[in-house]
Structure formats: C-alpha cells, structure tokens
Amino acid sequence: MNCIKAATLFKGSFCLYIFLLAIWITKFLNVTAEKLPPASQFVSLPSSGIFQPIEISPSVLPTYPFPGKNLPPMYPSIPKTYKPVLTGRCPFNFSSISNIMDKTASDCSQLIAPLVGNVICCPQFGSSLHIFQGHYTKDSDSLVLQNTTADDCFLDIVEVLASRGANSSVPAMCSFKSSNLTGGSCPVKDINTFEKTVNSSKLLDACSIIDPLKECCRSVCQPAIMEAAFKISSSQSLVSENTDTGLSTHMDVLNDCKGVVYSWLSRKLPSEAADSSFRILSACKVNKVCPLEFKQPVEVIKACRNVSASGPSCCSSLNSYIGGVQRQMLITNRQAILCASFLGSMLRKGGVLTDIYELCDVDLKDFSLQAYGENEGCLLRSLPADVVYDNSSGFSFTCDLSDNIAAPWPSSSSMTSFSLCAPEMFTALHYQNQRRIPWAAMGFFWIFL
Template sequence: MDCFQTVSHLKGSVCHRLLLFIIWLSGFQDVLALQTMHEQMHVPSALELANPPISVFFEPIEISPAVLPHDPHPNESLPPMYPTFPTRYEPVLTGRCPVNFSAISSIMDKTASDCSQPLAALVGNVICCPQLSSLLHIIQGFYGMSSDELVLKNSVASDCFKDIISILASRGANSTIATLCSIKSSNLTGGSCPVKDTITFEKTVNTSKLLEACSSVDPLKECCRPVCHPAIMDAALQISGKQLMNNENKDVVGEFNHVDSLNDCKQVVYSYLSRKLPMDVANGAFRLLSSCKVNKVCPLDFKQPSEVIKACRNVAAPSPSCCSSLNAYIAGIQKQMLITNKQAIICSTVFGSMLRKGGVMTNIYELCDVDLKDFSIQAYGQQGCLLRSLPADVIFDNSTGFSFTCDLSDNIAAPWPSSSSISSLSLCAPEMSLPALPTSETFKNPGCRGGGVQILVSIFSFFVFGTLLY
C-alpha cells in the first residue's frame, strides 16, 4: 500500500512540475514577445544610422499603430509614425447645383480616400487624379439621367464643381486637388465639342460597338492591345465632326482647334459610357485607361546630374565617391512621389540615359546597388515602396488610418540603358511586364517568397517632405 502511495505521490509531483514548467514557458514567451516589441520600437542612434545595413535584402514590413507609443507631446506637431485620421464635417454647398450627390455617395467616398489630405500630393499621379477624373465623368453622366444632356450646362458647372470639391474636402480629401490635378469646372461642360446630347450622339456613333468594347475592359490586355481606348477615340472623332480635316493642308490654328475639340469630345464619350454602364464598371474602366496612360511616362523631375556625371564618368569598379554622389542625387528623387513599378523602369532608364549622355558608360546602378524601388518614396527606413501598375486605391480603416499596397518589395536591380536614347524602350514586348525577380538561390532568405510578396504599409503622418504637403 505504501508503495502505491509513493508512486501516486511521484506521479503527482511530476505532473505538478510539468504544469509549473508549462506556466513558466508561457511567461517566458511573453517576455520574449515584449523584448522583441521593445527592439522593434527602439529608435536607432545617429551612430547606428550611419552604419550601412548588414544585408541588402529587407524583410516585408507591416506597420501597425498597435505597436506605437502614445504621443507624449499632444500639443506639438506629430513625430514620424503616428496615425492620422480625416476630420469629417458637413460641407457648405452653393445650393445651386442640381446633382443629387447622395446617390453617388460611394464613389465620392472612394475619391475622398484616394485624395486624402496627407497623401494627395504623393499619390496624385497614380491614384488621386485618375480617380478624381473618373468621378467627374460619372457625375456628368449622372447629371443628365432625366434629360438628354450629356454634360453640365455652363450656368451650373461652376457651382457644381465647387460643391464637388467641398464635399470631398469634408470627407478628408485635400482641398487643393483641383490645382494638383489641373482640373477645372469647364471639364464638366463638354467645351467645344459640337455634340452634347444623347439623341445626336446615338445618331452619330455606333453605340453598340462602343459599349461592347468598354463594358468589360481586360486589365491584362488593354494597355498593350487596347480595345476600349480606340473605340472611345473613334467615337470622339465622329462627334467632333473634324475627322476629315486631318490632312496636310490644315493650318496650325485649325490643328489646335481640332485637338481641343477632340479632347472635349472624349469627355462627352466618357459621359455617355457613365450613363450606360454601372457606376463601378465605368469607374473601373476609366481608372484602367488612366493607368495605361500614366504608366507610359516617368512623372519624376530629373535635374541635370552634373555632380554624378563628374564623379562617375571614368569608374569601372565600385567607387565610394561615385556611389556617394549617386545616392545623394537619388535621395532627392525619393522625396517627390510614389510611382508604380512600370514607371520605375522608365524612370531608371530615363535617368540612366542622362548619365550615358554625360559620358557615364559603366552600369553604376549595378556598382552601387541601385534598385527599382529606389526611385520611389521610401515608405519606412530603407524599405522602398512601388505601387502596382494596375489601378490601386488608398484604403482607410478606422483603426489603422490610411494605407495602400506596395508591390515589388524585393530588391530588383534598376535596368541600365544600352544607349543614351530611350526611344526603343517598350513595356509591351511579348510576355514582358517587369524585370525578372530574384530567386531563392540568389537571396538565401526562407522568410520571403520571390515575386509574390506584397506589403500593406499603413501610412501615417511620417511624410516629412514639407514641400509636398498642403
């Protein structure tokens, strides 16, 4: 009997110790988690910042306000990495615009988010301005639903435009987006286009062909093998009444008038599509057409890189002075705006062509480890952010604030041009969209999958580029 009691006592003692070990292990994991969070929140000293990173490969980042400390000085300007949220209020309207804005509230909210106060200047070229332009097209079509008018009358266009900007600002949008996107009230009127009503439009244009081409725009094909855009251009030419004037005897003044009329008639075509297509379908089509346009050019402003040319003209191997000069120049570029991955390819080629024209023949991008993401704003520390080439929106969440999705977080080398000319550059070559992603053999990092990694970067008031904010 004593033997059984002894065994039972030992079993209980073992179970008791095992239970204590599990409790201790759980507590130890909590301590490790707190220590890890403390290390993540550690602000590096100037000496630490001066040292280069150990590796050129950076893990994807997930910035969350949950790990941010409370602001110790609420009355002072916010330091980096504190979330900002829009202040909504009731707008003061003119009372003279006949548009029922409440019926298109969802598209107004999307536009206000895409043109939010802290981000509008940074994402204007890719997100804000294309969405604002799409909103105006949709309002044009919605305005004439009860009549044959495809555009706003001149007598109400100015008041409606003021109301649109006021409503967007009341929902958190930057109040200067009209200037930022070069949009005026005349964009709502159809300008000099001779056709502004549905009846004449449908008599002039093959509307079945137009709607078939634009009711389902293929995001993978439209930019390189367009279907909707040519249909819009064809319709605009027909209603402009000037398609037969495109001949060698046309004088310069007539050509400018033709261009203005054609552009105004394109707005009328967009308005017709807005009337006939569901609002989300029309907005998606308009945004995709805008993406095709903005991804064909580099929106960055490159000043003459004379210092870089001087430091890098004769280098054939990694040179501290050359790379220092190049990095200083690129640091200035990184304060301009967020760009897409395809824009980054064009921008790196444009800049490389400028350097080659100045006599820099060596691929200094490779010598100095310059990546595509280096041409866009750096989202956090050393981690650059490129937006996707397809249409994207700024996302607002009540807990995390504004955010957007970054693409191409891997270190993809910037392409060095083969000559000082960029006329041969095309992103529509067969099967070409972006440079090859690094493979796992190149970067021995099991924590990231090459190619498919996307980062959701929560954007707070860490944009310290004062010249860009309004």
C-alpha cells in the first residue's frame, strides 16, 4: 500500500513510470546464482589463464510472490509473424543452417546487440557468414561467391536474421560486408587448387576439435589457418600498382585468403562443429584487446597524483570516471583485466604512482556494465557464450562475477609486455560467482543510469 501511495504522488509525471518500472523489476527479476562452497575458498586459474565456470546446483532468487501463475517475460518474444522480404536472387535454402541462423539472431537480438556486440554478437555473425559460404559452395568447385550473388545473399542473410529478431544494423556494427563472401583479392578460390596447395589433412586435424582452454595461449588451429592462407596467398606473384603500398596489399590478400580457408573448413565440418571452432578463434582475438574507449582521465590525475592513502576526492573522482566507462558495454573477465591495466597505465603516465585501485576498492567487475544500478557488474566469460532466451524469463546473460578480485595496477606505464598468458597472470582467485542476469535488469539501469 505504501508503494501505491508513493506512486500516486507522482501521478501524471515521468517519475511515475520510472518508479513503477523499478518496482516491477524488483518483484520479477529471476536470478540464478551459483557459488563455490565455503571449503573451496581459493581456486587457481588454469594454465591457459581463462576463468573456468563453476558448475553448482542453482538456487532461484527471489521467490516469485504469486505461486501458480506464470512469470511475466522480461522481454518481448522473438517475432513469429514477420516474413523476410528476400531478394529472390540468392539460390539458397536457409533452413539447411537454421540452427546457426537462430543462434545468430538470438545473440544479435535487436536491443541487446550493441551491448554484447564485441563478445557475443559479432563473433557469432562472422561465424554464420563462414558457414553460409561453405554450405552455399558445397556442391560446386568454387569456395567463394561471385560479387553480384554475394550482394544478394548478404541482403537475404540480414533479412532472415531480422525476421527472427536480430538487429538489422549488425553488419555495420560488426564491420562485415558482402565482399567477405567473395574471397576478395585471394588468388586461390577453387577447391582443386586449394587442396593441391594446402596440407588439407593437417588443417582439418588442427581445427576439427579445438580445446577452448589451450587454443588462445598454445594455439593449434590458428597457425594452421595462417599457414594455409599464406600458401594460397603466395601461390602466384602479387603485383601492386604502387610498390609503396605493397606490404598493406599483401596483408589484405592474406586476410582475404583466410576467408577462403574458413569456407573450406565450413564445407568439411558439421555446422555446429564449425561454429564452435570459429567462435573459439574469435574469443582468442577479442580477449586480447580492451574494447572500451577511454578519454584522458585529467580529473582523476589531478585528484590522485599525490595521494598516499585513501582520500574522498581521489576515490570519488576515480569512481565517477569508471562509472562513465562502464556504461559502454558488457565485457569479459579477460578484457576487464586489460581495460583496468590500460587505464592504470594512463594514470601512471599522468603521475599517479600509488595503486589507487587498491585504495579505492576497484574490482574487475567495475569495468563492465552494471546489472542492478551499482556493485553488480556483469563480467561475461572469456569462453564463447550465447544469449539465452526462453518464453518465461526472456533474454539473459551468463555472467562470470569474480567477486573481490581487485583490478590489477600496472607496474609501469607501458602495456607493451603485458600478456594474459604470462605466468604472473595465473594467480589465485577468491571464490567465483556465476549468475544469469535477465536483460531487463541490464536494460533498465543502462538506460536510466
């Protein structure tokens, strides 16, 4: 009753809607929490440096207050009546890769895509393009599509995904074009020449089944793909109109040839196996770079340059700065380490030599989007993960919350020698939390923060 009285005071104002939405979310959030038992207080990182999930029987919190009734969905269901308007010029039966298209549409759903693009959506979209290319060319001698056909099919792919709930701006967001299906400037585009040039059995053995815990630091598939791409890119002399741009031209050819290698693998592997392999390779790539944008932390440097003990002005300035950074997107635990180290190096360059992360209690999860307004940063797993959808709870993310893991303060202002595969990164963790966060919680606080 008190809630109703309070809401009545705001009647007719915008505050009423925010107030009621906050109450609704508080009542209906469905959170699954998983914790290590107290006996396992410390866990060592595996030799690959990737945080592993902890599988413990979940408990559901909070309890739904109206037993016997269905839990309202957190997000509108995926459209089922929208019919894609296809070009009619792409001769391909998309039902042959329906599972891949469904997964891509879910991972790149309309409102979620901008928040998970770097880690979930774009890697899955890229994988779906490779798999489409392999399936399209499976019954021909070619490993690529002709330019006109690629244009038509690319439009159809986007339209089919949009009809299943995907964001139609994903190609621009992820920097993919129809030319990614054509092989570009790669000199080898037919399967006969490819298999004569490349050690195909070695390539298939290396990439059929990839160990997600080893590939990023002790690569097997990645060097095999690079070797194959280099061989087909060097199969004939490359002539550049401008010798000054010869190096960049060869790099472009090498990247185009990698697309041809992916197409060949897509022809040889089952769709799910290919998707798993391609996603792991993408995870290795995205987890090497912090995707966040940092403006110069001028105010933080000014407030913290000479601090030697925890001070209100320094910590307030630092928390305010990080609060602006964390609104950008969801990031993985490994990306959080890089982002924290990058910001730390910027601060050290500005003259802040004291570990202000420790002084101000800054954790890794503080660099990712916050779930419940504050102190609930969702760190996504560094291993490939998907957005989960069901009719009762809507869209949700599997978060890898490493509670009380302090953000690493760099030993110098340089990031040149930093490596997530270095032995010093294999430190002991406090217990890991793994939660599934419904999209509604993330969306509400992302919009109104």
